[in-house]
Amino acid sequence: MASINLTNIRKQYGAVTIIDDVSIAIEDREFVVLVGPSGCGKSTLLRMIAGLETISAGTIAIDGEVVNDIGPQRRDLAMVFQTYALYPHMTTAQNIGFPLKLRGASQDEIGRSVAEVANTLHLDALLDRQPRALSGGQRQRVAMGRAMVREPRAFLFDEPLSNLDAKLRHHMRIELRQLHKSLGATSIYVTHDQIEAMTMADRIVVMNRGKVEQVGTPLELFDKPANVFVAGFLGSPTINLGNATLAAQDGSATLEFHAGSGPIDLANVPPSPHKEVVAGVRPQHLEVVSPEGVKLTGTVDLVEHTGCETNVILSVGSEKWTVQSRTRQHLTQGENVGLVFDPTNLHLFAADTKERIRW
Amino acid sequence: MTKAKKSLVCWALLSPFLLVVLFPYATMLSTSLKQKDEIFTFHRTWLPRELYLGNFAELIFEKGFGRALANSLAISVGATVLSLAVAIPAAYALTRMRVPGKGALTNYLLITQMISPIVLIVGLFRMFAYFGLVNSLLSVIIAHSAFFMAFAVWMLQSYFATIPKDLEEAAWIDGAGRFSAFIRVFLPLCLPGIVVTAIFTFVNSWNEYAMSLTLLRQVTQQTAPVQIAFLTGTLYQIEWHLIMAATLLASVPVAIVFASIQRYLIGGMALGGVK
Numbered sequence: 001m002a003s004i005n006l007t008n009i010r011k012q013y014g015a016v017t018i019i020d021d022v023s024i025a026i027e028d029r030e031f032v033v034l035v036g037p038s039g040c041g042k043s044t045l046l047r048m049i050a051g052l053e054t055i056s057a058g059t060i061a062i063d064g065e066v067v068n069d070i071g072p073q074r075r076d077l078a079m080v081f082q083t084y085a086l087y088p089h090m091t092t093a094q095n096i097g098f099p100l101k102l103r104g105a106s107q108d109e110i111g112r113s114v115a116e117v118a119n120t121l122h123l124d125a126l127l128d129r130q131p132r133a134l135s136g137g138q139r140q141r142v143a144m145g146r147a148m149v150r151e152p153r154a155f156l157f158d159e160p161l162s163n164l165d166a167k168l169r170h171h172m173r174i175e176l177r178q179l180h181k182s183l184g185a186t187s188i189y190v191t192h193d194q195i196e197a198m199t200m201a202d203r204i205v206v207m208n209r210g211k212v213e214q215v216g217t218p219l220e221l222f223d224k225p226a227n228v229f230v231a232g233f234l235g236s237p238t239i240n241l242g243n244a245t246l247a248a249q250d251g252s253a254t255l256e257f258h259a260g261s262g263p264i265d266l267a268n269v270p271p272s273p274h275k276e277v278v279a280g281v282r283p284q285h286l287e288v289v290s291p292e293g294v295k296l297t298g299t300v301d302l303v304e305h306t307g308c309e310t311n312v313i314l315s316v317g318s319e320k321w322t323v324q325s326r327t328r329q330h331l332t333q334g335e336n337v338g339l340v341f342d343p344t345n346l347h348l349f350a351a352d353t354k355e356r357i358r359w
Numbered sequence: 360m361t362k363a364k365k366s367l368v369c370w371a372l373l374s375p376f377l378l379v380v381l382f383p384y385a386t387m388l389s390t391s392l393k394q395k396d397e398i399f400t401f402h403r404t405w406l407p408r409e410l411y412l413g414n415f416a417e418l419i420f421e422k423g424f425g426r427a428l429a430n431s432l433a434i435s436v437g438a439t440v441l442s443l444a445v446a447i448p449a450a451y452a453l454t455r456m457r458v459p460g461k462g463a464l465t466n467y468l469l470i471t472q473m474i475s476p477i478v479l480i481v482g483l484f485r486m487f488a489y490f491g492l493v494n495s496l497l498s499v500i501i502a503h504s505a506f507f508m509a510f511a512v513w514m515l516q517s518y519f520a521t522i523p524k525d526l527e528e529a530a531w532i533d534g535a536g537r538f539s540a541f542i543r544v545f546l547p548l549c550l551p552g553i554v555v556t557a558i559f560t561f562v563n564s565w566n567e568y569a570m571s572l573t574l575l576r577q578v579t580q581q582t583a584p585v586q587i588a589f590l591t592g593t594l595y596q597i598e599w600h601l602i603m604a605a606t607l608l609a610s611v612p613v614a615i616v617f618a619s620i621q622r623y624l625i626g627g628m629a630l631g632g633v634k
Contacts, residue, residue: 085525087526089548
């Protein structure tokens with residue numbers, strides 16, 4: 001197993017910069033998830049680690065050894081592709097055994113290892129089938145098996161679950177996590193799905209437009225997003241963000257949303273040099289109350305019942321906000337309601353830099 | 360509609376085409392089995408008086424047509440192998456690697472196809488004469504493979520482009536070098552495309568007339584199409600019984616090649632590997 005260090009990585013196609021000065025240190029046995037919207041460069045970064053893309057500048061080191069000029073064959077990494085990339089002319093057993101065959105292992109050895117991996121992944125009955133005779137979930141397992149059969153220095157996953165249906169995806173997520181626990185292998189996992197990122201990662205790297213926005217544990221990122229992008233990217237439903245003015249009053253601060261609210265007292269927030277801010281409150285942290293005497297109000301547009309939770313979509317001034325409540329809400333469209341939140345759950349970002357204001 | 364009914368309808372609709380396709384073969388077969396005096400009778404029949412194989416015997420033993428077939432076979436196989444040996448790596452490079460001037464090169468290949476071989480024949484003859492290769496089967500093998508290579512590259516290139524790049528990349532990560540991934544993963548998947556190209560090159564080379572006529576000056580080196588043409592050119596009469604026997608023999612190898620490798624033509628090998 002291995003640690004992987006990316007230092008000042010850059011990737012350019014002509015004048016277009018795809019990856020811009022990215023540095024990430026991945027520790028041995030860590031499960032790191034690269035997450036971001038499509039086109040943010042996360043897959044390119046993974047392919048650069050795998051050796052499938054050249055690096056314009058910077059260094060990639062595996063266990064301290066710089067591998068910039070080493071081909072994918074000799075990096076000793078395993079990768080699971082989004083498309084699975086199973087060899088169509090080979091059976092399941094041949095697919096899984098292929099990396100060992102290339103290393104000149106004996107038939108006995110290959111047979112034993114393949115059987116072992118097939119047993120772990122419940123593929124025993126499918127060893128003689130070709131990929132076209134397998135379902136999506138089974139193909140995914142074969143791709144996993146091919147990666148596991150030799151003990152690589154690290155696993156790379158390129159959106160491996162994105163072609164599966166929701167139920168299977170949930171199931172595979174758990175299996176992958178358990179597999180990681182038992183193998184203890186360094187893993188880098190690329191996804192655009194924040195649920196996958198939150199549930200699987202030891203640490204998440206949020207990327208946007210070729211840059212790293214924030215690195216941290218899932219809860220760190222959720223509780224203390226470094227900027228507006230991270231706040232908006234993680235969490236479902238999306239965080240409610242509104243432009244607001246921060247004012248000082250008797251040694252503490254008040255907040256007034258531009259969309260229309262009275263000054264809300266923020267007892268625990270000390271006065272800040274920032275006046276114009278973006279304020280964010282997660283839907284789970286908002287509560288719908290009667291509008292009397294409440295500074296922040298909205299009108300109900302839509303109520304979504306998901307069974308467990310109720311999502312209330314409201315108009316606050318010209319903005320759309322969401323409230324997620326675990327109690328059933330019996331509201332009607334057009335009803336005027338008040339919104340309250342605990343100021344400790346408020347996220348404040350500078351309006352100009354969009355960076356988090358810490359207090 | 361049941362499956363049987365459906366196939367019956369298909370056959371009914373296709374049978375007129377089948378007639379058109381089979382008519383020349385039927386004529387060839389029927390005429391080649393007849394004796395010379397039987398061909399121009401007033402009441403034409405499809406079936407010969409008796410099963411007469413004398414035309415074939417005369418053709419092979421007296422006219423040396425067996426040798427012509429052997430020459431044709433040697434040239435066609437040689438030209439097919441040589442042109443594929445060059446076209447496969449070329450098409451691979453054009454689809455998978457960064458080749459400077461790629462667009463210009465592929466356009467150039469297309470342009471070469473617009474020039475009729477007849478135009479180049481004098482030049483070709485002089486060139487092979489310079490190298491001392493006139494009257495050598497090798498000269499025709501080289502000329503044919505050069506001519507059909509451009510088309511082979513085009514055809515292979517469009518087939519290669521349909522093979523997902525992920526598969527090779529997966530092989531590289533699994534530890535295969537570029538060449539090993541090419542042989543173990545890429546080529547097996549390209550087999551249908553390669554076979555189609557091989558058939559095409561083989562048939563083209565087998566039927567080619569002008570270059571073989573020009574570059575091979577000796578009777579012993581004539582190819583089948585050239586010799587068939589010479590059969591028609593007898594001074595006082597056209598020997599249809601021999602011509603028909605010869606054309607039948609000349610079209611049989613092509614039919615055999617088609618029949619024996621047609622199973623590779625069934626595509627869909629790449630299905631299922633990537634989603």
